[in-house]
Amino acid sequence: MNQFVYDIAVWLDNTAWSTLLHESYYMYNWVESIHVLSLIICLGMLFLIDLRMLGYALPNVPASSIANRLNLPMLLGFSIMVFTGLLLFYAVPVRSTQSVWFRAKMILLLGCAINAFLFHKRMNESVSSWDNDARAPGRIRLGAALSLGFWSLVVICGRFIAYDWFDCEYTDVGSLSQMLSGCIDGQTRY
C-alpha cells in the first residue's frame, strides 16, 4: 500500500505543473494564503454553528436559521479550502504522503465528514422540537463538541505538516514513526 501511494506521489511529482507550483515563490504562497483565508471563512461559520448548538453564541436566533444560513458560506469556504489544499498537496506530493501529520489529518477529516453527516441527520430529525431553545439537546451538543474537537485537531495537524520532526530522513529505520509515516526507500530524494 505504501509503495502504491509512493508511486502515485512520485508520478505527480514528476509532472511539470507540480514542479512549477513548488518552485514558484509567489504562486505557492498565494495558494497557501488563500487556503488559510478560506479555512477562516469555513471554520468561522462552522464554529458559530457549533457554538450556537452548545448555547454559547446567538442563543436567541433559531438553531435551524443559523445552520441553514451559514451553510452556504461555510461550503463556499470549504470548497476553496479543498481546492487549494489539493494544489498544495500536488506541489509537494511525496513528502506529504509520507508525513505522519498529513496522514493523521486525512483520518481526522474523515472523522469530520462522518460527524457532520450524523450531526445534520440528527438535527433534521428533531430540530422542530428545540429550534428556539438556547441549547440543543445532548446528542446534538455532542456532535457540535466533536466537530470543534475534530477540526481543531485538523488545524493542529495541518500546522505540524510544515515541521520536519518526523520526516523519514530524520527518523530511524524501522521505528514507529517511520511505520506510521509509511517511509520507504527513496523517499528522501524528494
Place this chain on the structure above:
Amino acid sequence: MSTTSATTSGSYTKTITVVTLVLLILAFSFSSLRRDTWLQLYEFFLWMETTPFGVIGKTWGAVFAIVEAFHLLAMALLGGAVVVADARLMGWIFADIPAREILDKTHKVFVAGLIVVLATGIFMACGVAGKIYWLPVFWYKMLALATGIFFVFFIRRPLLRRDLNEIRPIVVKLVAISSMLVWVTVAATGRWIGFAGS
C-alpha cells in the same frame, strides 16, 4: 432642535478627532520619528526573546506550533464573527432577524476570538522577536491589527450602537466593507509573515 444640534456637534467632534488622529499617524509615518522609534524598539524586541514566552517558544518547537494552530483557530472564530455581522449589515444573510441581535451577539464572539488572537500572537512574537523585527510585513500586520481594533471599538461599535434606521444605508454598507477589508488584510499579512521569515 437643541438635541439635534448637540448630536450633530458630537458627530463632528468625533470626526475631527478621527481625522486629526489619521493626520498625526501620517505625519509620524513620513517623518524621521518613525525610524527613530523603530530603532529604539530593537532593545525591547531582544528583551521579548528573554521572557519565559520567548524561551519556551524558541526551545520547544511543538509548543510554538500548537500555539500557532490556536492562533489560527481564534482567527477563524474572529473571522466568522466579522463575516456574519458584516454580511448582516450588507443585507446578505439574516435579513429577517434584527441587526441589533446579530451585531451584539457576534461582537461577544469577536472579543473572545480577539483575546485569544492577541494572547497567542504575543507568545509567538516573543519566540521569534529578533526575526520579525526586521520583517516589513510584520509591521504591516501590526498596523492592520491596530487599525482593525481601533476601527471596531472607536468607529464601528459606537456608530452601530445608534438606531440603525437613523444611519444612512450607504454608511452602514461602507462600514461593513471596510471592516471585512481590514480583517482580511490582518489575516493575509499574518500568513505572509511565515513566508517572509523562512
